[in-house]
Amino acid sequence: MVSQLETQATGSNRHSYTIGGLIQVFTSPYRSFFTNVMAQALGIAGQGRTVLVVQFLKGGIGQGHEHPVKLGQNLDWLRCDLPRCIDTAEIEDTEMLALLDLWRYTQSVVAEGKYSLVVLDELSLAINFGLIPETEVLAFLENRPCHVDVILTGPEVSESIRNVADQITELRRSDRP
Template sequence: MVSQLETPISDLNRQLPIPIEGLVQVFTCPHRSFFTNVIAQALRIAGQGTPVLVVQFLKGGIRQGLEHPVRLGQHLDWLRCDLPRCIDTPQLEEVETKALMQLWQHTKSVVVEGKYTLVVLDELSLAMNFGLISEAEVLEFLTTRPAHVDVILTGPDMPAAILDIADQITELRRTHRP
């Protein structure tokens, strides 16, 4: 037997007494192989109908870029830089720097528009540590984003200023047990 509750129309128009604020979550570890956990969370949330954006700043090699986002299901958009390689050094060619900056500017603008409820910024700590995106810009982005937007930042060696404003910090460690 299936039952369904009906909500009166007047209840739908009523605002919640306390607005729900988005969280800043940090996933960090000394190695770069933990993205699976974060993408699983993003897929689960998108599967429930919540708009999700996944941005991989340092991944390349698949000719994706802003013009060719990957859409997983109805609610998850996945973007990478349009780069011929993955970035693993702070020394970039001019075209690589331009692609990274375009992706960062695009990310900031779509978040301000309120298009997404969850935004995953993969390996953003490396982009900051390489000096490609300034820590001050990221802090401004996090503090001025729409209040309902959850943000997940990933990467090793997350700057202390980011950790200070994070609502949740998950540090993944490898253990070697015989």
């Protein structure tokens, strides 16, 4: 999200400040623990901003980027074109091609500036499995359009990604009833 703040000064002096998009990290040792991220994405789409949710390791529905699920007019939801959900670094060549195809597509549409929020679900796990290079993710975050907010989710987020994040939220289960 980009905001332009203008302050009125006495005389003809005007100052403008630009606030760039945020990088948020939501991490937890548990998978499927990010309902609040999805609620945030839906809320932002409901406010009229465009949102892209990309689930890199979820499959089973033969979707791919060619067949996005549209939730309302502002939210596109993509899953990898896989016959199953990925839970290991050992994947078939066709699964790797589908994953890299989704990653390339994501990079492309984000670079176009079409979306104001992009949720990259379980991207840290894809990095940890060695399926998507961390250097590419860091370059993607650095080079995205300045108005784009990014949310990354997944367990065990690397220190390099934590260092570029504006906000880190660690989710945990409580032992209290």
